[in-house]
Each structure stands twice: as C-alpha cells, then as structure tokens.
Amino acid sequence: MTHENTIDLERFEMVRGQTFLHHVHDDHQLAWASSGVVMVDIKDRCWVLPPHLALWIPGGVRHATGALRESVLQGVYLDPVSCPLAWPRPTVLAVSPLARHLIGYLAGALAPEVRAHAEAVLLEVLRPADGAVFELPLPADPRARETAALLLDDPADPRGLGELAHAVGSSTRTLLRLFLAETGMTFTRWRTHARLQAALAHLAEGEPVGRVAERVGYATPSAFVAAFRRVTGTTPAAYFARSRGDADGPAT
Template identity: 35%
Template sequence: MPAVPPATVVGPLTPHLYAPDAVRPLRAKEHFLQADTFVELHVHPWPQLTFSTRGVIRLSTQDGSYIVPPSRALWVPADVPHSITLIEDAELRTVYVHSWLAPPWERCEVLEISPLMRALMLALDTTPDGRPPADPQAPHRERMIAPLLIDEIERATQIRIDVPLPADKRLRQLCEALLRNPADRATLAERATAIGASERTVARLFRDQLGMNWQQWRQQAVMAHALPLLARGMAVSQVATASGYATDSAFCAMFKAATGRSPTAFQHKKPR
C-alpha cells in the first residue's frame, strides 16, 4: 500500500534568518505547525538542537529516522540534510549553535531534556533577523546562556531509539510508508508489490542494507513510535492499535520481548 502523502508541505522554515555568529552564538526560533505537515529536506552549515514544547515530531536524515517527543531533543550536526514530519500538532523549537561551540558529535543524538536545559532553551529570543529582538538584551543573554547550555547538552543522557533507513530508493520508500502509518498492517509481500519488487528481493535488501530482517526492522520502528505515546500516558490498547497490532496481548508480547518490561512500565502521567 503506498504511503499517504502529507497534508501540508512547507520549505525549510527560513534558517537563514537565524544564522548564529560570533556575536550571537545561539539563535532560537519557534513555529506552530499542524499534524501531517512535512518540512522539506534542507541543510545548513551549523548544528542544531530540535525539540517541541508539545506534540511529537519525526526528523529524518539519510541514515535514519528519529521520533522526538517533548521530553527529548535531537542534536543534528552541521551539514547534515534533514526533513521533519509533524506526527501531531506541535510547537516546534530549534536552537542553532555556532560551530565553534558545538560538541564534536558526528551523528544525530537523541537527548533527554533536563529541566535546566529546557529553561535555557526557552529563555532564548526567537525574533528573526531584520526585526529588533523582543528583548533588547538578547545578544548579551545568548552569550551568557551559551556555555551553560552546551554543558547541559554534553551531560544529557543519550537514547538509542533511532530507526535506520536504507540507501536503496525502493526499500526506503517501503520504510517511509510504514513510518508514516505504523498502523498499516500490510504484509511484506503487499508492500513489495507496491514498490515494484518481489518479496524475496525486499527481504534480501533488508539483510544487505540494514543488517536485519523485515520483522526486526518493523519492531524497531514500532518501538520508536510507541514509546513517546506511552510516555504521554496513552492507554496501552490505543498504542497497540496505533502501532498496527490487532490485539493488546500481541503488542505487549512484542514489547516485553524487545525491552524485558511491559508497556505500562514506560507510562507516565500526562503533564498538566
């Protein structure tokens, strides 16, 4: 079954109006975007920290896809092309960092957001170039905040829940279709037909390109989708349905096999 196209496609949200420099080494921006909005693939010569104050997003690069709920932030190194899909209505926040300040990380990193990190990021002015900052002291505050925020980023707990993506265009189309709609219960044979390949060819591509079989990759993708939903307090039955499982018991069995714990162990109360 082909992927459902996003409801809205937008450009790269004007990163050039927030370029960090020696005077303003941190630049922050915010955008309120609706579910099913797709921010097109783009790149810039400085690293960024992306998070949302509400709503879940998915950021994709050439190598993988990352689910980012409000409790986490995603570090994206400089010169890494990336796109963003809004899984829910979200208040998307991005902090651009001057390269001389940035940690020497060569790949994307999912980070737990500490209360201090969140407060520092939200304290940054979000006015674009060409307009006076809402806070006249914004450049001074950014220079003061920068070393402490970078220290918090480097201290943050890193979480490995990324979903690898293949280089092969046909297989990537299949993977993206599942990531866009994890509840779709189409078989591998049906998905292979949709991309014009045989089931045997697709199975071989999974092994060659991703080092795992279809079921292993699908489980990883479902886990990345389900964990943020559980963390927000969604009922296990609803998460199971949203993840493409016909019964709660089948979902719980998969989840416990993957993590050694039941889904309820990952549930938290919704924030007030």
C-alpha cells in the first residue's frame, strides 16, 4: 500500500531583512524558525517567532514572512485533504523538543511506513502555545498605521504620543481613539507590546538583557524585565529556556 505524504518540508536559509512578500499556499503551512527569529505578517496582524514557537497558517491565507536575524525558516506544508489538524485562523503553536526533532527527522529519506508513523506523531504533539505570545495587531487608519510603522522601525523612539501625533498630522486624542478602536489596545499597551516584540529578535541571539532594554527604549534592565514579566508571566531567561527544552531556566 502506497503512503501519500501528508507533510512536505522546505528549508530556507535567510539573511537579516530577507522577506518572502505576500503570497498564498493551497496547503496549510507551519512557519517555524529552527534558528534565528522570523516575523509573519497577515493582514492586520504580525507575529514574531523565536525557535520555540511556530505559526499555523491555514491554506488560502495571504501572508508575508521575513527574517529579523540570520535565520533558518522551516516551511512545513500540510495537505488539507489528509491533515487532521484544521485550525481555521492563524494560530501560534508550541514547538516542543520532540516536535523539533520530528521535523528534522522528516526532512530525511524515510521508508513510507516510517514516514507515516513520524508524521502521525508530529501531528499529535502540535498544540497551541500556552500563555502570552507576541501577536501584534496593526491599526488600519493611515495616521495610526504610520505611527505604528515609526515605532516598529525604531522601538526606542523617545517621542511621546503628542510628538508622534504631530509627526503624522493627527491629534493626541484621535490617535488614542484609533489605537483602542482598531487594535483593542491602549496606545501605551500597544507600544509596550511592540517594544517587547522587537526585543525577542535580540534576546534570541543571546544579547545581554541590559543591551536589549536600551535598544527597545527602556531606561533600565529592571524596567524592561518587569514589563516582560507583566506581558508573558515570566522573565526573558525563563521564556527562552523553553526553546532549549529547559523549563527551569535561570531568572534574569
């Protein structure tokens, strides 16, 4: 009996800033960086994905993928007809050490029955990530979108809301209203999430917390760690320990 693959894999070595512009797959896709950090942009959302997280992209969903650092992007493509998983919306999944091993294993030459078993186990261990993940909603209004772009380009931008509003030809009151209405977050909360999202790329490369805090606009490392803990429920060190399969990483 011939086994038809449910899963196909492709490996892309990407340099910093390299982007696959908006495109669509018929298959479901799991976008995962086995090393480095990638960002996936889908309509009014973007996700930053270190190695312990992957994004499930349903077939037919238009998306763009970029490397925030030198990265290895693993494209895991799943046939919608035979795949038992079917999350209807983009969903962040946890990549456990076992899932990481299975993806690498499936990239090799395997006998059909061995491949079928490995595919089945991988599909069983893929689960939505627990806790806070760095999904960032993007506003649609041109003034708010331009403000968001300024802060994504330079998370350490020291300007307050009034100065940013002036720069994009808006008022403080209007920007406050737009961010809340279009992202579901206050401007202050959105800016915090944007800064922490940017920090992931630096933390994933092993940069010291103090340097990362400065890069993304925090005056002290302790202020950065406190913000990180408020959003994720853990410290940066413990958060990234998950990518090594070490649940008890040191608190930094």
